[in-house]
Amino acid sequence: METDVAVIGAGVQGCAVALRLAQAGRRVLVLERAVPGAEASSAAGGILSPGVEAEEPGPFYDLCAASLARYRAFAEELERLSAQWVGFRGGGTLQLAFDDAGARVLAARAEKLLGHGVPVEVLDGEAVLRLEPGLHPGVRGGIWFREEASVDPRLLARALYVAAHRSGARFLTGQVLRIAHGKGRAVGVDHDRGRIEAGAVVLAAGSWSPLVEGSGLPAGAVRPVRGQIALLDTRPPLLSRVVFSEKGYLVPRADGRVLCGSTMEEVGYERGVTAGGLSAVLALALEMAPDLARAAVLETWSNFRPASPDGWPVLGAAAAPGLFYATGHTRNGILLCPITADAVSAAILGRPPPVDLGPFSVRRLGPR
Ligand SMILES: Cc1cc2nc3c(=O)[nH]c(=O)nc-3n(C[C@H](O)[C@H](O)[C@H](O)COP(=O)(O)OP(=O)(O)OC[C@H]3O[C@@H](n4cnc5c(N)ncnc54)[C@H](O)[C@@H]3O)c2cc1C
Numbered sequence: 001m002e003t004d005v006a007v008i009g010a011g012v013q014g015c016a017v018a019l020r021l022a023q024a025g026r027r028v029l030v031l032e033r034a035v036p037g038a039e040a041s042s043a044a045g046g047i048l049s050p051g052v053e054a055e056e057p058g059p060f061y062d063l064c065a066a067s068l069a070r071y072r073a074f075a076e077e078l079e080r081l082s083a084q085w086v087g088f089r090g091g092g093t094l095q096l097a098f099d100d101a102g103a104r105v106l107a108a109r110a111e112k113l114l115g116h117g118v119p120v121e122v123l124d125g126e127a128v129l130r131l132e133p134g135l136h137p138g139v140r141g142g143i144w145f146r147e148e149a150s151v152d153p154r155l156l157a158r159a160l161y162v163a164a165h166r167s168g169a170r171f172l173t174g175q176v177l178r179i180a181h182g183k184g185r186a187v188g189v190d191h192d193r194g195r196i197e198a199g200a201v202v203l204a205a206g207s208w209s210p211l212v213e214g215s216g217l218p219a220g221a222v223r224p225v226r227g228q229i230a231l232l233d234t235r236p237p238l239l240s241r242v243v244f245s246e247k248g249y250l251v252p253r254a255d256g257r258v259l260c261g262s263t264m265e266e267v268g269y270e271r272g273v274t275a276g277g278l279s280a281v282l283a284l285a286l287e288m289a290p291d292l293a294r295a296a297v298l299e300t301w302s303n304f305r306p307a308s309p310d311g312w313p314v315l316g317a318a319a320a321p322g323l324f325y326a327t328g329h330t331r332n333g334i335l336l337c338p339i340t341a342d343a344v345s346a347a348i349l350g351r352p353p354p355v356d357l358g359p360f361s362v363r364r365l366g367p368r
Helices: 012-023 059-082 100-115 125-131 153-166 206-211 275-288 290-294 337-349
Strands: 002-008 028-032 093-097 121-124 141-145 170-173 176-182 185-191 194-203 223-233 242-244 249-252 257-261 296-307 314-317 323-327
Touching (some): 002 185, 012 337, 093 125, 176 194, 206 296, 206 323, 223 275, 323 337
Parallel strands (some): 002 194, 028 170, 194 323
Antiparallel strands (some): 176 185, 249 257
16 A cells, blocks of 8 residues: 555544645645544544643644634534534633732732733633633632633544545555655554555654654654543533632533543553542542532543653654654644644655744753
8 A cells, every 4th residue: 555644543643744745735644543533533522722822922832822822724624524513612711819929929920921912811700700600709819811712522523533544545544564664764653454565654642652663753752641521410500611629620511511630640542430530630620610419410521642751742753754743742642733744744855844842842852
């Protein structure tokens, strides 16, 4: 078998890069061992928040902001191509404090962010409750990232797969065993079904990226960090926008479902929802919004964030010519999907990148 580009993994990164390459007229083959969107991409909360995640302004904040700026058009494009809704929802995100000291810390943070041009508004407890009357009445303050949003990752992953497929990308089920190298460059992959020759290879295998032989990733460049989620049902809807505290978050969907997340666990690739994890997630949810105590538990799940040592993604060219990375997105892979697609496809096509990928290069993580 032969193709212009072989993409390893059909999570949101693999599908989005494949979509852009197919739109540019390349023959693209996406190799997925399970079903598209099977792993982290369908397990995420779907929070699109550069402000809350990027502690300090800098290249990572800029990357997150560039991706958020693309999101509405990206969602509309996917909906047009796939004829499916992706659940994009504005209204901003709210970071909350439940005591006075916490409120002061948030206000100081907002001042710093405002100084760097990040759009954020400081609210007192009453103003928070006017926006979200379903929160704990003792909330002392918050900061509101007005322009931020959320999306439903399960719908997004499905729509991305359909959009890439309809745009000409082909999908093949099966495991990639290794990236094949020849004459100092990547020349394809060895797959369950045999050798696939490719002009370029994209590693987008999420938390499993370092397990693909020949990846060229330095030790520890990507590791799994487990997160557990509980999905509750509220009728009528209790919340209308994403809310955070220091320890976790609630992500409301338009139909009243509320995702409660999440743990950050270093347990390797051990799957599972645990009593301890679930109780921590639910305790935090009830602390933020006590009325959730009456909500039905619809579902629980866990999956793995593909975590890099600094939390930044690993994007662009590998040391070996012909090999490219779209991995290591850690807690922000849903947010960073549109910019990843544009930047990694540009690198493969030899076009000017929409952002400087230097800070996100694998080189920052040390020698192999
Ligand atoms: C609980 C939780 C909550 C999260 N919340 C958010 C959030 O609110 N906002 C946000 O922006 N991000 C969030 N994230 C992070 C986000 O989900 C990830 O960063 C993102 O989904 C990574 O996408 P991916 O395509 O790289 O990985 P994945 O979706 O994991 O896809 C990788 C794919 O590669 C396939 N694969 C692996 N190895 C092979 C192989 N050898 N051969 C063939 N196929 C292979 C897998 O089957 C899988 O389908 C969250 C993650 C978790 C776990």
